Amino acid sequence: MKKLLALSILAACSTSAFADVNYALSISQPEHHLGNVSVEFPKTAQAHIDVKLPAWRTGRYEILNLANGVRYFHAKDENGKALKWEKIDHSTWRVHLNQPTEVNLDYQVYANELGKRARHIDDSHAFIDASGFFMFSESFRQEPVTVNLDVPKKWRSVSGMDNLKGKNTFKAADYDVLVDSPIETGINQLHTFEVDGREYDLVVWGNGNYDIDLMLSDLKKLVATGNVIWDSYPYERYVFMVHATSGAGGATEHLNSTIIQRPRDRFAKREDYLGFISTAAHEFIHTWNVKAYRPKGLVPYDYTSMNYSKLLWIAEGSTSYFEDHLLVRSGIETTDEFFKVMTKTINRHLQTPGREVQSASETSFDKWINQGGDHARNYGTNIYSEGSLLSMALDIDLLEKSQGEISYRDVHKALYNAHKMPEGFTEQDVLTILNDLTGRDYSTWWKENVDAPANLNFDELLDKVGLKLERPEKAKALASMDALAKSSGELLTLSHVRRGGSAWKAGLTIADKIVAINKHQVGKDLKTSLEMFNAGDKVTIDYIRRDELATTSIVLSEDFDKPKKVVSNKDATLEQKALFKAWIGVEHPADVKKDEK
Template identity: 85%
Template sequence: MKKLLALSILAACSAPTFADVNYSLNISQPQHHLGNVTVEFPKTAQAHLDIKLPAWRTGRYEILNLANGVRYFDAKDSTGNPLKWEKIDHSTWRVHLNKPTKVNLAYQVYANELGKRARHIDDSHAFIDASGFFMFSDSFRQEPVTVNLEVPKQWRSVSGMKNNKGKNTFKAADYDVLVDSPIETGINQLHTFKVDGREYDLVIWGDGNYDVELMLTDLKKLVATGNVIWDGYPYERYVFMVHATSGAGGATEHLNSTIIQRPRDRFAKREDYLAFISTAAHEFIHTWNVKAYRPAGLTPYDYTNMNYSKLLWIAEGSTSYFEDHLLVRSGIQSTDEFFNLLSKTINRHLQTPGREVQSASETSFDKWINQGGDHARNYSTNIYSEGSLLSLALDIDLLEKSQGKISYRDVHKALYKQHKLPAGFTSLDVLNILKDLTGRDYNTWWQTNVDSPVSLNFDELLNKVGLTFERPEKAKALASIDAVAKNTGQLLTLSHVKRGGSAWQAGLTTDDKIVAINKHHVGKDLTSSLEMYKAGDKITIDYIRRDALASTSLVLSEDFDKPKKVIANKQASSEQKALFKAWIGVEHPNNAKKD
């Protein structure tokens, strides 16, 4: 018995001590975008403790080098004595320990990058994503954390985390929850509501031409649609954070919240409002797709390195695809508005030469290094539009072959049920779900559409659900050089030259400045200057490159002043109309008419 007791005592002494990691952020100089952070790590007997600040933040697959805002780093032991430290890489500080002790850090953060949605402080608010403020150690990543804010008295602090002992103190189960639970603190509006027993906050920072009542009405409709796809909700409380900005825009999903940024004057027009509520739907869907289940390679998050996956087209593109479904089903968006948005996605895809070069799996894997600008458009795609259209193709294929009984929603329902975190799902997991649902092998479909550059027949695809993709009757044919030119003052400068198009074949490239067409000075825009010509005409273009005048000839191609549009087929059969309803959840626009 004594031996057993001694072993028990020894085991208890050697077991790790579970204690909170305590963070504090003091914002006393908000006008200078500065915050002072202190961190207390529990007692450890390690020879050194590696302390890290993430190099990127969740939801944005790009290395942001967030450690570049850190200054005045300092480390002390439990009694306040200095600890030796050194920086060993771009995001890691190594603190050396000569005896067991707590580790207390202090450092300053410069936070003036609103659009990156990682760190921003000014005299009216602070947006706090832990990625940009709070360092962590892998040794204590799974320990509970507390965050205390010292901010101006008139500021209000809101987060998806639980409040702990006051409005400016929050608690999370571990660092992963903290890093996925941003805090909005400052002068803001706060509106709360409940739907189906779950609590929601809408917090708005900044003045703008938004309609709060409309936002609340539609958000209530939106959050009630989760059961359209999934069985159950992964949260009890959710926060919509909205920034009405002086220019910054974008949004990011989080575990229990989202941050949505739009210019302050981009809410009132119907087109602008639809962009806002579509973004809200997108981030809401991410609560399941990415935050409840996500591809292998993205779990657990490696906060200091790239996290590769060939399935980002599902994580982001399928989310984009489903946002319109929820908006139409909830009555927030009309079918005509949905058709307009789908038309834009299809036309953007068809006007992107990179779709012939890069597959969805390749663009997913390369998201971390994808270039922007003309080269990207000519040689690559993006995970959002490609993933959305792949989701469309797969959804209609599933619906058609099952006579409306099986859809792509069932795939995501199964992902949520079978592949919840912490494990990530693989391509094989998705293929197995497809086979389980349909009894068919989708390996060939996957190889053709996901692992190879996709080639979709939109006329055939949309016809299956009673739609057509056609040019408006009054569309006017135009002559084109297959390039985009921007007015930069006195001259038009090429900003995009379509790979394989007439300008490309003539040797023109981006940043060439167009001087004249057939010896006549070009006007304020390229379209006007080409009005007197028609497709097939041969023209001479004088241009400036490297400050020297040059000339080339090309044959004009055909374009139109109006793009193709998705519209309801007036001759749709009853079978097509039934499939349309199974697809989008509402009646076909022409359902009242007899076949």
């Protein structure tokens, strides 16, 4: 009996089922980008406890080595006595215990990486993503969490987490919620609004040429569109965090919020504003696609290793695809503006030789190691554009074969309803949903378009919804080297050489410095330098490689000064117009009067 009682006490001490893990962050030297963190773990009888800082953060599939900002690490027991510890890998500290005790940690974090959206502190604010600040232990990962901030008096703290005991204390159900609920604290603007009974915050750090009233008006329209795809919302409160800044740009989705970063002077022009609001739409969609349901390879998150999935093209690419649909349906974006986005995505795809090499499933799996630059463009693709175009192809196919009754939106509604977290979905789950919706087997389509490099016929796809991809009438033919170059002094340095193009065939490569064409010094840019030639002309290129002058001959190819554009087919049939409306949710442009556009 005594033995059983002892074992029961030991088990209770091993992981306290209802004790909070308490985090505190004190910011007393914000100008030096420093924060002091303390962590209190509940009582445990383990021989040691491993505490870790994530090696990456959710929403960015890249190892970031966030532990490199940690200094002055100390561990103590519940009586304040120092505990022995050792670092066993790049982001794990092992704390040794001689008897059951609480474990208290103290360490300093250097936070000056704004663009990674994981940790940043300065004299005006702090952006706190738990992955960049707060260590965790797998033993207590599912325990409740509290966070207390000690920040300058004039700072305001906002998060998607529940607020407790005043403005600077937050609570989360567990570490997974904490790590997916960033905090913005500092000198900021805060605007609140309500739509359909749900609460929203817009918090903006930094001055810029933004129009708050326009942002609020459009965000209200945007958040009302969730039922276009899904039949319920996965939150009761949502926070839009905006950084109007310099030297950083991008955005990240979170469980109950998003962080959007843009240059402070990139809001006022219509094109710039559309960039902002489309980003907001993208992150809003992620509240379902990725946060409420996501591929099995990402469930549960492993914060210290790469999380592989062949379905990131759905997680990210389909999100990119849907963002403009919601903007058009809500009246925020016009169909002409939507066509410009489509044009850009299609032309980027057609100008990327890597589309012939890497499939959507391959680029999804390799997202963690994908390179940038010339090699990636020649031999790879990306999950965003490829996933968006595959989503469009599948959507139009579903709509056409069902006379507008079934769409790709129905696939995502089914994923949400049948595969909510913590269950991840698989490739087979998607194929099963497609079969259930249509009665057709999509496995062959999947093999040809997802598991192999997709060969999309945009003329056929667009024609089905009453659109065309055509060259502007006034477009002029140009001679081309199938390469891009940047000015470097009086020379032009090649920055991209298209695989299989004329420069590639002539043996030119990136970093080659073009000196002269047919013995004439190059002009200010490559396009200008080739204006006197025609497609098919054979020219001599003098260039510098490894500080030595070399010469090659090249046969120039044909290009145009204006790319093909997605436009409305004025002669679209009634069937095409009906499919267009079922696809995007508004009337076909041919049926819209000029004064209504």
